[in-house]
Amino acid sequence: MAIIDPRLDGADQAEARPLWQRLGWMVAIWLGSVLTLGAVAWVIRSWLNSPQN
Structure with missing residues (x-):
C-alpha cells in the first residue's frame, strides 16, 4: 500500500x-x-599538505 499525497488529482x-x-x-x-x-x-587537504618545492 502506497501513501499518496491527497492533494493530487486523478492523473x-x-x-x-x-x-x-x-x-x-x-x-x-x-x-x-x-x-x-x-x-x-580530501583533494583540497591533499593539495594543501603537499610538499612545497
Whole structure:
C-alpha cells in the first residue's frame, strides 16, 4: 500500500511514487552530496599538505 499525497488529482495520483521510493531518492541524493563533499575536502587537504618545492 502506497501513501499518496491527497492533494493530487486523478492523473497526478496515478503517477505518484510510493513513499519508500521518494525517500530512497532523497537518501541517495543526500549520500551522493556527502560523498562528493568528502572527496572535494580530501583533494583540497591533499593539495594543501603537499610538499612545497
